[in-house]
Amino acid sequence: MPVEVLDKAKAEMLDWHGSGMSVMEMSHRGSEFVSIAEDATARLRRLLKVPDNYSVLFLQGGAAGQFAGVPMNLLGGDKTSADYIVTGNWGKKAVKEAAKYGQASTAASSEDDSFTRIPSRDAWQLRADAGYVHYTPNETIQGVEFHHTPDTGDVPLVADMSSSFLSRPVDVSKFGVIYAGAQKNAGPAGITMVIVRNDLMGEPQAGCPMVLDYKQQADADSMLNTPACYAWYICGLTFEWLENNGGLEAIGEINARKSAKLYDFIDNSGFYSNPVDPTARSRMNVPFLLADDALNKDFLAQAEDAGLSTLKGHRSVGGMRASIYNAMPEAGVDALIDFMRDFAKRNG
Numbered sequence: 001m002p003v004e005v006l007d008k009a010k011a012e013m014l015d016w017h018g019s020g021m022s023v024m025e026m027s028h029r030g031s032e033f034v035s036i037a038e039d040a041t042a043r044l045r046r047l048l049k050v051p052d053n054y055s056v057l058f059l060q061g062g063a064a065g066q067f068a069g070v071p072m073n074l075l076g077g078d079k080t081s082a083d084y085i086v087t088g089n090w091g092k093k094a095v096k097e098a099a100k101y102g103q104a105s106t107a108a109s110s111e112d113d114s115f116t117r118i119p120s121r122d123a124w125q126l127r128a129d130a131g132y133v134h135y136t137p138n139e140t141i142q143g144v145e146f147h148h149t150p151d152t153g154d155v156p157l158v159a160d161m162s163s164s165f166l167s168r169p170v171d172v173s174k175f176g177v178i179y180a181g182a183q184k185n186a187g188p189a190g191i192t193m194v195i196v197r198n199d200l201m202g203e204p205q206a207g208c209p210m211v212l213d214y215k216q217q218a219d220a221d222s223m224l225n226t227p228a229c230y231a232w233y234i235c236g237l238t239f240e241w242l243e244n245n246g247g248l249e250a251i252g253e254i255n256a257r258k259s260a261k262l263y264d265f266i267d268n269s270g271f272y273s274n275p276v277d278p279t280a281r282s283r284m285n286v287p288f289l290l291a292d293d294a295l296n297k298d299f300l301a302q303a304e305d306a307g308l309s310t311l312k313g314h315r316s317v318g319g320m321r322a323s324i325y326n327a328m329p330e331a332g333v334d335a336l337i338d339f340m341r342d343f344a345k346r347n348g
C-alpha cells in the first residue's frame with residue numbers, strides 16, 4: 001500500500017468528511033458510501049480509459065471466484081468451449097476451475113519449460129467457435145509477463161490481470177473481460193474488480209449464483225448484496241494516489257525502470273540468476289536463485305535484519321522472489337540491490 005493512502009485512511013478513520021462516521025460504520029445504501037463508491041468507480045474508469053460499452057464491477061470472492069464467474073457468464077447457449085493459455089500456476093488453476101462449467105481446455109502451455117516463457121503464438125490451438133480465450137498477463141509466482149496484448153480475432157479475450165492491474169496503461173477495448181483481485185496493486189484483500197464488455201453479459205448459465213452474475217451486479221451497481229465497503233473505499237484512495245502521480249503512463253515508466261534495474265543487476269552479478277526468457281520477464285514479480293541453495297536461509301534471515309521482508313520464493317519455484325508492485329518505491333529496489341550486492345560479496 002502507498003504510505004500516502006494509509007495516511008489519508010488514518011486521518012479519515014474516525015470521521016469521514018465530517019459525517020461523524022468511519023467508512024466502516026456506514027450503510028452501503030447511504031449517500032456517503034454511495035458517493036465513495038461512485039468516486040472510486042469513476043477514478044478507475046478514468047485511469048484505464050474504460051470505454052462506455054464496458055461495465056466496472058466491484059465484487060467479492062477474489063480472482064479465484066472469477067475463475068468460475070467467467071465461464072458461468074460467458075459459456076452457455078451456443079458457446080460451450082473456452083481456450084486457456086497457461087503460463088504459470090494461476091492459469092493452470094483457472095482452466096481447472098473453468099472445466100467444471102464448460103469445455104475449458106489448455107490451448108497452449110509452457111509447463112514443459114517450467115513456465116519460463118510464453119508459448120509462441122503459432123503454437124496456440126485456438127478454436128474459432130470458442131466462447132473466449134483466457135490468459136494471465138502476469139504470472140505472479142513464475143514472474144512471466146506478456147508485454148503485448150494477444151490478438152484473438154473475434155473471440156473475446158479474457159485476462160486475469162490480478163498482479164499487473166494498474167501497473168501500466170492497457171487498451172481495455174481489446175478485452176472482453178478483465179478481472180483482478182485488489183490485493184496486489186489496487187488496495188486491500190477482499191474486493192475484486194471486473195471490467196466486462198456489455199454485450200457479454202446477460203446470458204449466464206442457469207446455475208450461476210446471483211452474486212457472480214455480471215448483468216445483475218451491473219444493474220445493481222455492484223450492490224446486489226453488501227459490498228466490501230471499506231476495501232472499496234481504500235481502492236478509491238489508491239486510484240486517487242495514482243491519478244495524483246501522473247496516472248498509468250507515469251507508474252508504467254517507474255515500474256519499467258525499477259524492474260530493469262533489478263534484472264540488470266541479477267544478470268551481471270555472477271551470483272544470482274533469473275530463469276525467465278528476457279522478452280517475458282515480469283515488471284512486478286522478480287524471482288531469482290542464489291548461486292547455492294544452501295545459502296537461502298542466511299539470505300532470508302539477513303535480508304529480514306536489513307528490513308527487507310517477504311523475499312522467499314513460492315515453494316513450487318524455490319529461491320527468492322521480489323514483488324515490486326506499484327507501492328514499492330524505487331528506493332526500496334535500490335536498497336534490495338545494495339543488500340544483494342553485499343551478500344554476494346560476502347558469500348560468492
Ligand SMILES: *Cc1c(COP(=O)(O)O)cnc(C)c1O
Nearest residue numbers: 062063064090140160162163181
Ligand atoms: C493473487 C492472484 C490470484 C488469486 O487471487 P485471489 O483474490 O486470492 O483469489 C489469481 N491470479 C493471479 C494472477 C494472482 O496474482
